[in-house]
Amino acid sequence: MDFEIAVILACLTASLWLKPWRMLVGTELLTPLLATLVLLPWLWALPSLHHMPLQLHWSGAPLVTLMLGWPLAVLALVAVGITTTLISATSVDTAAALIVWQGLLPATFALLLGAALRRWVSHHPFVYVLGRGFLGSVLCIFAANLLAQWTGHELPNVTSGLSLIAFWLMAWGDAFITGMMCAIFVAFKPYWLATWSDHLYLKS
Known part of the structure; x- marks a missing residue:
């Protein structure tokens, strides 16, 4: 548990230093933030609410990172983990592990992968949707x-x-859900993606 607490504190410190609440000023990110806080805790709580031989784990962290950006996603994912603990009545150890392995670590991997794609791969909508939304999510979640x-x-x-x-x-x-939602948002709600830029990806 000491490792998980250290990771949570390190991510929270970095996130707060970047002042992520500024992302909510003059943007429409409040909607995806509230959706994350309402829906994701129930998905994280599924393994404890339904006892099955093979427990289904849902992360959603790459999608949250694409929508909110890493600093704000850290705060949201920690809040999701706390809410999940209240819903499923799990221990503090379980909550810390959930926040780190299903939330913060995949989100951080998604951040690093996104930076690498923007640095070394051409800026194209398909690169964003497939590279960051779909295939990138597979790699980030599986690595975590x-x-x-x-x-x-x-x-x-x-x-x-x-x-x-x-x-x-x-x-x-x-990753299939992440890629699908990412493609829908790029087409119809690009302002719900903090990591999307018309100027960068559409050269406009």
């Missing part, structure tokens, strides 16, 4: 799950080999 399993956070009642397969398949499901 790999690290979680390596540190002992495995799926219950499942062997390590099957856990890897399950994490890989669940990452694709998560």
Whole structure:
């Protein structure tokens, strides 16, 4: 638990230093922020609310990062983790692990991947939607799950080999929704994506 608390404190410190609340001034990001705070806790709480042989884990962190930007996403994901704990009545240890492995780590990976794509790949809408929204989400979520399993956070009642397969398949499901929502927002609600820029990707 000490590692998870350290990661949460480090991310919160970096986020607060960047003053993410400024993102809400003069923008329409309040809508995706409220949607995240209302919907995502229930998705995170599914494994504890429905006991199944294979628990389905939903992250949503890459999508939250694309919508809100990393600094504001950190605050939102920590709030989601706290709300999830209240909904599912889980322990503080479980809540800390949930915030780090399903929230902050995939969000940070999404930030780093996005920076790499903007630095070394051409600025094109398909690069944004497919690279950051779809394939990037697969890699970020699966990498976070790999690290979680390596540190002992495995799926219950499942062997390590099957856990890897399950994490890989669940990452694709998560990424499919992220990519789909990203494409819809680019087409109809680009102002709900803090990481999108018409000037950069449409050369306008």
